[in-house]
Amino acid sequence: MSGKEICCRTWMTFLNKKILTSTEKKTVNYFELVPILLCEHIVEPSGLVTVLVPRFRKEFWKKLLPARLTERDIKIHLDELGSAVWLQINGTNNVSAICTHLNNTFGEKIIQTEERVTKFISRLFGNNMISFKQDEV
Secondary structure, rough: OOHHHHHHHHHHHHHHHHOOOOOOHHHHHHHHHHEOOOOOEEOOOOOOEHHHHHHOOOOHHHHHOOOOOOOEEEEEEHHHHHHHHHHHHHOOOHHHHHHHHHHHHHHOOOHHHHHHHHHHHHHHHHHHEEEEEOOOO
């Protein structure tokens, strides 16, 4: 999958979720966007992150189904690279800074950093685990 294809899918996701308007599409650089966490997480002793995604977002379903029938959260276990990206999403680092941090931390262990990080962050956004604010630079 080419970088252009990923970028196109990302912009379509942003447009569909009303993060960007069609006029902003040409002026906003994906690497300048600042991701914000929408879900809680647990850092395991090994350093890996487990993301806690609420099973039900609407209060109606939370009240209807007793807590003892199902767990309140879906647990998503991230690997080493995913955990590093998740921990860098703090509301101040933009996507470019996250890519730079991964390059410095993992070195040759990670290849095509920008493509992998943008794809991962796009999937997090598509699953409502993060949102974006535009960096005011």
